[in-house]
Amino acid sequence: MPELPDVEGFRRVLSDHVVGARVESVHVADEGVLRGVSGRAFRREVAGATLTSPHRHGKWLVLPLARSGRAVHRHDDPSVVFHFGMTGGLSWVPAERVEGEPRHRHDRVVVRTAAGELRFRDMRKLQGIRLATDDHAVDVLLGGLGPDAATVTAGEFRKQVRPLRRQLKPALMDQTVLAGLGNLLVDETLWRAGLRPDQATADLDAATLNRVHARMRTVVRHSARHGRVPAHPSWLTGHRDRGQDQTCPRCGTPLRRGRVGGRTTVWCPHCQPG
Numbered sequence: 001m002p003e004l005p006d007v008e009g010f011r012r013v014l015s016d017h018v019v020g021a022r023v024e025s026v027h028v029a030d031e032g033v034l035r036g037v038s039g040r041a042f043r044r045e046v047a048g049a050t051l052t053s054p055h056r057h058g059k060w061l062v063l064p065l066a067r068s069g070r071a072v073h074r075h076d077d078p079s080v081v082f083h084f085g086m087t088g089g090l091s092w093v094p095a096e097r098v099e100g101e102p103r104h105r106h107d108r109v110v111v112r113t114a115a116g117e118l119r120f121r122d123m124r125k126l127q128g129i130r131l132a133t134d135d136h137a138v139d140v141l142l143g144g145l146g147p148d149a150a151t152v153t154a155g156e157f158r159k160q161v162r163p164l165r166r167q168l169k170p171a172l173m174d175q176t177v178l179a180g181l182g183n184l185l186v187d188e189t190l191w192r193a194g195l196r197p198d199q200a201t202a203d204l205d206a207a208t209l210n211r212v213h214a215r216m217r218t219v220v221r222h223s224a225r226h227g228r229v230p231a232h233p234s235w236l237t238g239h240r241d242r243g244q245d246q247t248c249p250r251c252g253t254p255l256r257r258g259r260v261g262g263r264t265t266v267w268c269p270h271c272q273p274g
Helices: 004-017 039-046 135-142 154-161 168-173 183-193 206-226
Strands: 023-028 055-057 060-066 079-083 088-094 107-113 116-122 128-132 256-260 263-267
Touching (some): 004 055, 004 060, 004 116, 023 039, 060 135, 079 088, 079 135, 154 206, 183 263
Antiparallel strands (some): 023 107, 055 060, 060 079, 079 128, 107 116
16 A cells, blocks of 8 residues: 555655646546546546645655646645545656556546656545646645655654543554654564563553654655665565564564554564563
8 A cells, every 4th residue: 555655756756747837638547536527527637737746645646737827726626636545656658658658547637748758546536536626626635644754853743642532553653643654664663672562551651752753754765766665685574574484683582463443553562572
């Protein structure tokens, strides 16, 4: 499932290839990925518009448009808003390779510019693409999210987490508490912080929360550079999906597997005693 680092990678795809480009055409192969807008209305609003600088909040990616004839997005211009669900992603195909790289059967929406094609691919279609009519509509759409995990300060982090009465992992994965963290990021963070994923948030003092915040920021920052949570041999992530007999990369203790907050969870009972 795409987490903050993956979406940051998709943001870079947009920044590197489409900013300032005019949309020549829009192909909606499957309206099932559109949310709250028809294929016809989506094509009408996006075709002819200029694509401007994208921005991300948590797992959401916003691509503001400038209406035909202008290059600068105004607050009353629409924006394309992506949420990638479990299997969504963005890819860029340069114009010179478009003919040689046929569209995949799961490429649901394709935006064409003079420089190439932006393809939105999604197998399961659990989330998808929205068209916000203006900046206020974007604010409403994202208004329920917590602060972004890549930029949240230690003080904001404590303010969000400390009042909760929940298990730690589900609290960190709650997008209304903190935006952007998913299963891999949270397991990696808690392993580095030395805390069990089922630890009660009410038991954590300020110093412990500061430690979780610091480890989280390190994991998020490094992962964002890769555009994914990397499976480094020295990371828990590098061992969690290699079978039932994997050991902790730090101490060699056999890893534990279970479900916390309804999600498959991996931890080290020695490095994460509580």
